[in-house]
Amino acid sequence: MNKSVDPLLLLRDYYSNDKPIKYLGDEHLLVFGNTKIPVDAKTAWIKKVSSTQYTIGAFWFFLQKKDLPIRDYMSEADHSNFEKIHLLDKNKIISK
Numbered sequence: 001m002n003k004s005v006d007p008l009l010l011l012r013d014y015y016s017n018d019k020p021i022k023y024l025g026d027e028h029l030l031v032f033g034n035t036k037i038p039v040d041a042k043t044a045w046i047k048k049v050s051s052t053q054y055t056i057g058a059f060w061f062f063l064q065k066k067d068l069p070i071r072d073y074m075s076e077a078d079h080s081n082f083e084k085i086h087l088l089d090k091n092k093i094i095s096k
Helices: 007-016 056-065 070-080 087-095
Strands: 022-024 029-032 035-038 042-046 053-055
Touching (some): 042 056
Antiparallel strands (some): 042 053
């Protein structure tokens, strides 16, 4: 991963402009054009319920599933081994 790339800004740009983001499950990578970022890369976003950071994979997975009922999202996140976005952070993430 290029150290000068902010994964949250990259995700925001790709998501808001409907650019394709590939998920390479076998390698645990998100691919933004020519940039590959590990799904477990920490972001600058601190969780409201703790002092830990979310991973870029947590945001990407949440955005893919944001229209699901919360129970379904939680279940799919567990099943897919993605960190879950806390409900207290949900609305702020969607509004960004």
